[in-house]
Amino acid sequence: MAPSVPLLWVLLPGLAALEPLSVGLAIGVASALTGYLSHPRFYCSYVECCPRDGQRLNATALKAQLDSRLFGQHLAKDVVLKAVLGFSNNPSPKKPLMLSLHGWAGTGKNFLSQILAEHVHPAGLRSKFVHLFLATLHFPHHDQVKLYKEQLQNWIRGNVSACPSSVFIFDEMDKMHPGVIDAIKPFLDYYEEVDGVSYRKAIFIFLSNAGGDLINKAALDFWTSGKRREDIQLKDLEPLLSVGVFNNKNSGLWHSSIIDRNLIDYFVPFLPLEHRHVKMCVRAEMAARGYTVDEDIVQAVADEMTYFPKEQKIYSDKGCKTVQAKLDIHEDLVMGDTRARG
Ligand SMILES: Nc1ncnc2c1ncn2[C@@H]1O[C@H](COP(=O)(O)OP(=O)(O)O)[C@@H](O)[C@H]1O
Numbered sequence: 001m002a003p004s005v006p007l008l009w010v011l012l013p014g015l016a017a018l019e020p021l022s023v024g025l026a027i028g029v030a031s032a033l034t035g036y037l038s039h040p041r042f043y044c045s046y047v048e049c050c051p052r053d054g055q056r057l058n059a060t061a062l063k064a065q066l067d068s069r070l071f072g073q074h075l076a077k078d079v080v081l082k083a084v085l086g087f088s089n090n091p092s093p094k095k096p097l098m099l100s101l102h103g104w105a106g107t108g109k110n111f112l113s114q115i116l117a118e119h120v121h122p123a124g125l126r127s128k129f130v131h132l133f134l135a136t137l138h139f140p141h142h143d144q145v146k147l148y149k150e151q152l153q154n155w156i157r158g159n160v161s162a163c164p165s166s167v168f169i170f171d172e173m174d175k176m177h178p179g180v181i182d183a184i185k186p187f188l189d190y191y192e193e194v195d196g197v198s199y200r201k202a203i204f205i206f207l208s209n210a211g212g213d214l215i216n217k218a219a220l221d222f223w224t225s226g227k228r229r230e231d232i233q234l235k236d237l238e239p240l241l242s243v244g245v246f247n248n249k250n251s252g253l254w255h256s257s258i259i260d261r262n263l264i265d266y267f268v269p270f271l272p273l274e275h276r277h278v279k280m281c282v283r284a285e286m287a288a289r290g291y292t293v294d295e296d297i298v299q300a301v302a303d304e305m306t307y308f309p310k311e312q313k314i315y316s317d318k319g320c321k322t323v324q325a326k327l328d329i330h331e332d333l334v335m336g337d338t339r340a341r342g
Pocket residue numbers: 069070071072073103104105106107108109110111112207281319320321
């Protein structure tokens with residue numbers, strides 16, 4: 001929605017003094033300017049605009065980003081690309097897209113959500129159409145569930161009215177009170193409209209560690225039997241997740257009506273990250289900081305992480321989560337070194 005610029009009225013007082021020809025000219029120039037200023041392409045390069053109807057997400061670009069930046073998550077990548085492609089190519093989806101991301105801490109759930117959000121709204125998490133909710137930050141007190149429910153419903157209603165393709169990310173789903181989650185159920189369902197607002201173009205992403213232990217175990221079983229990680233298929237994990245997560249009444253979401261109504265379109269598993277993936281994260285982080293990648297530091301940072309299970313030490317305890325902090329320390333050491341030498 002571009003504002004109409006009242007430029008014409010600014011020019012008008014002076015017009016009386018001019019000849020008709022110049023008046024006509026001035027009006028022409030003014031209206032051309034007005035049109036130009038309010039043209040979406042111009043306007044939206046200064047103010048963030050909600051994508052127009054029919055404006056599709058660039059799936060090629062999304063795939064390229066996931067291929068180059070998300071390490072060791074072939075399943076998550078495939079599922080999300082498939083889900084998003086189907087949703088984005090459908091001119092009239094029947095319900096909002098609802099993804100539930102599961103896996104160990106630091107395996108890339110937030111990271112993938114962020115990349116996905118950037119392809120819907122280029123400003124990503126900074127976009128006013130992308131909303132991140134943290135259970136422990138936004139909904140900390142269990143005795144205030146009623147208030148949170150109301151707040152959340154008002155927010156989502158307001159946000160989706162302002163932009164139908166709003167993206168909502170709920171982190172720490174396993175710490176969320178089920179009542180809070182139930183509050184968003186009406187928006188997720190197959191309704192054409194709720195109180196005059198259609199939610200069908202919105203994207204909801206739930207992140208949780210629930211099921212992470214089961215996914216880890218499945219990955220370890222694959223490893224133990226000498227099979228390739230990349231050969232793990234969705235069907236190898238789905239039965240596990242359905243027993244361990246959907247029927248686990250202690251995992252926050254799972255006794256909420258969202259599960260009962262089958263409103264979740266895709267369960268997206270994140271595999272635990274190995275030493276080689278941690279190294280990839282370190283390299284990526286060094287490159288992002290503009291350093292030349294030093295393999296000694298890469299090795300050192302990866303070696304500093306702790307790994308499980310105790311005997312085999314295959315998977316990183318915190319995924320890639322502490323890579324940045326660890327690199328900071330090494331950076332200081334390297335800097336100190338050069339300073340000492342210099
Ligand atoms: N699979 C991955 N590929 C690349 N980077 C990753 C991956 N997993 C984690 N990271 C890095 O670690 C950081 C923390 O991961 P995050 O996505 O917050 O983990 P989660 O949400 O699963 O707990 C990310 O910002 C990213 O830099």
